[in-house]
């Protein structure tokens with residue numbers, strides 16, 4: 135142990151000693167549990183950074199907004215990587231997606247994917263998402279008064295939107311013919327306990343992970359989805375079928391590039407498939423968790439739900455319908471979502487790896503190439519220094535008059551910051567806005583009595599632990615004038 139601790143000592147960096155390999159804490163240290171990360175953050179006691187060990191691997195936790203800003207933004211060139219070694223493309227062709235790439239390959243794909251997420255493209259996708267939300271409302275109507283599992287229904291809406299918008303699947307949530315595809319999509323990427331173990335193993339031993347030809351998903355299911363996208367691409371090439379989804383956008387980007395004479399570098403079918411997979415991997419669980427947590431909070435805050443309803447109705451009246459412009463004009467809706475993502479950020483830490491020998495920004499402490507860094511998003515979002523009453527749900531903290539809630543002043547990082555920031559942020563926000571605005575307009579919602587009133591950080595940060603936990607009851611608004619749910 136002493137030998138290992140020398141690692142941080144030699145660099146003059148404050149640190150927490152490694153736990154013995156035989157201690158029961160070793161599992162927590164391998165899994166990087168939310169509770170452990172909060173403990174490490176608390177022990178940094180206002181220092182800009184603190185070293186610790188994930189099992190025996192040194193990791194630097196970056197704790198203050200100025201240094202975080204340097205790592206994510208200003209000195210991005212020294213910290214552009216998210217893992218120690220790339221996934222091998224031979225053992226895992228689907229891993230040639232944005233989340234798994236680094237360096238020039240990442241830069242190249244990122245810049246080519248960015249045009250797929252402009253407001254114009256998202257606006258054209260509005261009717262697709264809106265139609266899935268309407269099917270979702272029909273489901274709620276059919277099951278009103280029943281106790282419904284929040285995670286189950288939100289994951290269904292989230293996967294349907296992604297399979298439809300990214301994979302080109304023309305689907306209705308409730309159509310039994312699509313049920314198999316939805317189940318397979320969910321199973322392939324569900325963040326179960328084993329997926330978490332594999333993710334941590336890959337983080338610590340990337341070369342061994344590749345050598346063992348392990349994959350971050352269930353191969354059989356993933357191949358089924360990949361074959362499906364391949365068929366969609368072929369079908370569209372042959373028939374010229376038009377639908378404003380990501381498959382079409384990426385195919386169009388490719389043909390534009392070919393027109394510009396960049397044929398040699400054009401996006402191959404498999405690269406397109408890998409990218410739509412990244413949208414599923416990155417967007418499915420994150421959106422599910424956010425929507426479940428938003429419904430959980432609104433079910434317990436009748437005042438916020440009512441305010442949201444009034445705002446949605448006003449926006450409808452002003453614009454004639456709920457459309458791209460009206461959902462984006464809803465200021466309180468925006469604050470509700472911001473506060474949900476502050477209190478329950480689905481990505482609880484952001485990993486970075488030092489890509490060249492460099493000093494910690496603002497200090498003389500030297501970091502070697504390959505050093506792992508970690509930004510503890512959840513712990514920062516729950517620090518009362520930045521967010522008074524951090525465990526309360528207070529959308530009003532995000533007023534236009536409040537202090538600047540972004541780096542380098544305040545750590546607000548649900549989607550991260552800098553060049554590697556979530557590329558799907560605006561797509562995710564659009565889905566969440568349409569769903570929440572429409573749900574509160576049509577339904578009163580309350581928590582089932584069997585449901586806990588508080589979700590612990592361990593629960594929401596581990597989606598598989600949230601299953602069968604939050605139970606909600608929906609009641610159609612028009613039917614409930616006098617017996618509407620009283621939720622306070």
Ligand code: HEM
Nearest residue numbers: 232413416417420421424481548549550554556557558562
């Ligand atoms: C509420 C929902 C979501 C949250 C909270 C979220 C959060 C994040 C975070 C924290 C990152 C890591 C950024 C970094 O390393 O600095 C990320 C990356 C990414 N996200 Fe999201 N995400 C969400 C939804 C989505 C959706 C719906 C999509 C796709 C349509 C998506 C696609 C991606 C991709 C491709 C990356 C990798 C970006 C890169 O490395 O360049 N995300 N997301």
